[in-house]
Amino acid sequence: MRFRDELWRAMDGIYRQILRHPFLEGLTDGSLPREAFRHYVMQEAHFLPDYARALAACAARAPHPQAVHRFAADSARTVEVEHSLVVELLAAFGLDEVEALKSPAAPTTVGYASYLVRTCSLGTFAEALGAIVPCYWIYARVGEKLLAESSPDPLYAWWIETYGGEDYQDTVAGVLDLLDDLSLSAEERERLLERAVTTARFEWMFWDAAWRQESWPCG
Ligand SMILES: Cc1ncc(CN)c(N)n1
Numbered sequence: 001m002r003f004r005d006e007l008w009r010a011m012d013g014i015y016r017q018i019l020r021h022p023f024l025e026g027l028t029d030g031s032l033p034r035e036a037f038r039h040y041v042m043q044e045a046h047f048l049p050d051y052a053r054a055l056a057a058c059a060a061r062a063p064h065p066q067a068v069h070r071f072a073a074d075s076a077r078t079v080e081v082e083h084s085l086v087v088e089l090l091a092a093f094g095l096d097e098v099e100a101l102k103s104p105a106a107p108t109t110v111g112y113a114s115y116l117v118r119t120c121s122l123g124t125f126a127e128a129l130g131a132i133v134p135c136y137w138i139y140a141r142v143g144e145k146l147l148a149e150s151s152p153d154p155l156y157a158w159w160i161e162t163y164g165g166e167d168y169q170d171t172v173a174g175v176l177d178l179l180d181d182l183s184l185s186a187e188e189r190e191r192l193l194e195r196a197v198t199t200a201r202f203e204w205m206f207w208d209a210a211w212r213q214e215s216w217p218c219g
Pocket residue numbers: 044047051082135136139203206
């Protein structure tokens with residue numbers, strides 16, 4: 001069995017919970033309240049710079065040049081593609097990025113982004129991979145699944161096409177090949193899987209936070 005299959009098996013139950021979440025069901029049937037999607041996009045504006053930092057930390061710590069190149073390129077790609085999508089979606093809500101960033105990052109965003117940056121900067125390379133790979137892979141699997149259904153809402157269809165589209169799918173295929181080519185000890189694999197489950201949980205929580213339009217409960 002390829003290591004990627006073992007990794008997916010560890011996350012599959014959470015992935016299924018993600019697909020059943022009303023936020024994602026609402027994306028495809030168009031019933032998702034625009035306010036919840038707006039909240040999601042604003043949280044992405046906060047999250048993506050830290051995601052790019054976490055990828056850059058993976059590049060800095062990668063054990064061979066191909067891996068350095070892959071994560072450095074993906075860090076730049078995040079800025080170019082995902083961040084540009086967020087800027088355009090914000091514009092569709094009549095917001096610019098500076099304005100959006102004035103409203104605070106929600107608790108889940110702070111927790112998830114901090115977890116990624118910390119694990120990718122301070123953990124072993126295997127732990128860093130465990131934290132970062134599900135970020136790519138869950139979005140690719142969600143995008144692929146949702147693309148088959150699309151959405152009657154053009155804004156939601158646009159989001160789905162980005163993550164279900166060929167470019168994003170190819171990016172993720174590249175990182176999974178890299179993962180399978182690494183020779184990791186049993187202990188490194190164990191640590192990687194543990195971090196991956198935490199990331200998968202945060203992915204569910206990120207959508208749930210947008211659905212609830214999460215804010216700080218005090219202050
Ligand atoms: C919260 C979150 N997780 C993952 C991705 C996909 N890179 C994203 N854009 N946002």
